[in-house]
Amino acid sequence: MLNMLPLILEVAAIVIIIVLSLILCLFYNFIAKRPISRFLSAFLILALTVVYGAGNYYIFKTNEMFASVTNLTDQMTNTISVVTLNGSGYDSLESLNNMTLGTITSQDSEGTQKALDDISSKITVETVDYTTFNDLYYALYTDQVQGIILNETFRGIVFEMDPDANNMTSVVNQTVYYTKRETKTDTVKDSVNVATKPFTILISGNDSYGGLTSNSRSDSNMLVTVNPSTHTVLMTSIPRDYYETIQCGDTDTGLACPQDERDKLTHSGLYGIDTTEKTIEEFLDITINYHVRVNFSSLTNLVDALGGIDVFVEEGLAVEQFNADWSLQGVTEGWNHLDGKRALAFARERYAYTDGDAQRVKNQQIVIQAMISKIASPEMITRFGDFMDALSGAFETNMSSDEILSLVRYEFTFFPDWQFESYALVGSTSSAYSPTLGDYADVMLANLDSVQVAHDKIQAVLDGESSTSVSDTIDENNIEVIEDSQNQVVQDPGYVTDPYAGYDYSQDYSTDYYTEDPNQYYTDGVNGDVYTEDGTYSEDIYYDEQYAY
Numbered sequence: 001m002l003n004m005l006p007l008i009l010e011v012a013a014i015v016i017i018i019v020l021s022l023i024l025c026l027f028y029n030f031i032a033k034r035p036i037s038r039f040l041s042a043f044l045i046l047a048l049t050v051v052y053g054a055g056n057y058y059i060f061k062t063n064e065m066f067a068s069v070t071n072l073t074d075q076m077t078n079t080i081s082v083v084t085l086n087g088s089g090y091d092s093l094e095s096l097n098n099m100t101l102g103t104i105t106s107q108d109s110e111g112t113q114k115a116l117d118d119i120s121s122k123i124t125v126e127t128v129d130y131t132t133f134n135d136l137y138y139a140l141y142t143d144q145v146q147g148i149i150l151n152e153t154f155r156g157i158v159f160e161m162d163p164d165a166n167n168m169t170s171v172v173n174q175t176v177y178y179t180k181r182e183t184k185t186d187t188v189k190d191s192v193n194v195a196t197k198p199f200t201i202l203i204s205g206n207d208s209y210g211g212l213t214s215n216s217r218s219d220s221n222m223l224v225t226v227n228p229s230t231h232t233v234l235m236t237s238i239p240r241d242y243y244e245t246i247q248c249g250d251t252d253t254g255l256a257c258p259q260d261e262r263d264k265l266t267h268s269g270l271y272g273i274d275t276t277e278k279t280i281e282e283f284l285d286i287t288i289n290y291h292v293r294v295n296f297s298s299l300t301n302l303v304d305a306l307g308g309i310d311v312f313v314e315e316g317l318a319v320e321q322f323n324a325d326w327s328l329q330g331v332t333e334g335w336n337h338l339d340g341k342r343a344l345a346f347a348r349e350r351y352a353y354t355d356g357d358a359q360r361v362k363n364q365q366i367v368i369q370a371m372i373s374k375i376a377s378p379e380m381i382t383r384f385g386d387f388m389d390a391l392s393g394a395f396e397t398n399m400s401s402d403e404i405l406s407l408v409r410y411e412f413t414f415f416p417d418w419q420f421e422s423y424a425l426v427g428s429t430s431s432a433y434s435p436t437l438g439d440y441a442d443v444m445l446a447n448l449d450s451v452q453v454a455h456d457k458i459q460a461v462l463d464g465e466s467s468t469s470v471s472d473t474i475d476e477n478n479i480e481v482i483e484d485s486q487n488q489v490v491q492d493p494g495y496v497t498d499p500y501a502g503y504d505y506s507q508d509y510s511t512d513y514y515t516e517d518p519n520q521y522y523t524d525g526v527n528g529d530v531y532t533e534d535g536t537y538s539e540d541i542y543y544d545e546q547y548a549y
Helices: 007-031 035-069 105-120 133-141 152-161 265-271 273-284 296-305 340-348 357-375 380-392 401-414 448-462
Strands: 075-085 099-103 125-129 147-151 169-180 199-206 218-227 232-238 243-245 262-264 290-295 309-313 319-321 329-331 334-338 395-397 419-424 427-434 439-446 489-491 495-497
Touching: 007 035, 007 401, 035 380, 035 401, 075 105, 075 133, 075 152, 099 133, 105 125, 105 147, 105 152, 105 169, 133 147, 133 152, 147 152, 152 265, 199 273, 218 265, 218 273, 218 357, 218 448, 232 357, 232 448, 243 273, 243 439, 262 265, 262 427, 265 273, 273 290, 273 448, 290 296, 296 340, 296 357, 296 380, 309 340, 309 357, 329 340, 334 340, 340 357, 357 380, 357 419, 419 448, 439 448
Parallel strands: 099 125, 099 147, 199 290, 232 419
Antiparallel strands: 075 147, 075 169, 199 218, 218 232, 243 262, 290 395, 309 334, 319 329, 427 439, 439 495, 489 495
């Protein structure tokens, strides 16, 4: 039914079932004459019937799971909320009649208009538009507006901006509308024979709970490169705050995707996983063959269905209390048994570590490997049904069920000893302009040496080599100033520096500040007297100790 077993195992299984059934049938009907022997044979027949029933149940659940995860929904859900401040007295939509609502149309003009159209039949409101989420919420907190209109896609951004925002506010109305998206898995642009050819999968974890029918930030991004010939699996983790040029996908999210503008990688998920995929392909110069999309609920449910997982915490990496959820017990040095909620908190933790996001991506790799170990354990037999149920709603992928099953057949045919390898990209924390926020944000500037190493390691696995053949040492003494194709200045030690850092938008950066006379200086209005190398102002970016223009 599933076409999961290789032919030799399928024939063997059929023969065993037929022979065993015949033996029991013959024994019961022709050999067993005494009551005890007949009772024993009847018991064995009953036991075999139960086993057959369990086998059919496993087949049914597995088939149901494959149908679920590869059947991409044909539409995405968009939820627009009217949010008010707790204790303000505006605890219902009707209480906002003739009041003022704050909006942020630069980020979501379509959703904002649909929400206004929805509530206009019930109440009358005025609107004030803002450019940043900080300004929007400040207006709400200071009673400049009595409510705000918020696309729930941005809820994660708001939480990161102000962790207390969700507790201080309430939703008094929601407008839901749907946008179309491609549903066919056979439109994958770089499909391969996954049982014989190497391939790369993007696993993108969204910072949302519940179903997968809405977009949200890509809180974690991991590339899994598999070479079935060499039995090598390379996991490459990318920091969520990597500051990269966004390449918009084909998904219609209703949001204004910042094509060719630099933004945090996590924001790419707001515009669809194909935007995340294209963006990563561009800056790593690789091909991603497939993607898998999960969210917070996915991990929690899967780990609980497995009966928890065991992770090893190295010395100095104990966490007394998880920042994601203070009610949960942290982890100690050594082995820790984690349920779903603690596994999620462990995978999300970054504030407790000195190297923050870098350690978080390592924790995510630890969790995935622990889950794989648990799946391969004998305990999985008794938990199979629960795990299939959890898996059905845990993720979606554009890999077809036939391709997934071909990997399973490959496993059952060769039982390969998979070699797991890992690499995590690194960078330097900074502050830079985010077009999604319309404001400055904490970002991670990519270490270009690390990006090159990641590319080379992925290519090595694709070429049939181990990723360990590529040195992962980063030259911390590299102080050479380099300009890349986007005029982004690279400074010690190989980090991309925001070319607009220190730019004062209140100043008039007109030609009055720049001079054609190579012997004269110009004043920038921010950093005192600064001059270009040849005394002229051009499109080139020149770097001084503090600012890049």
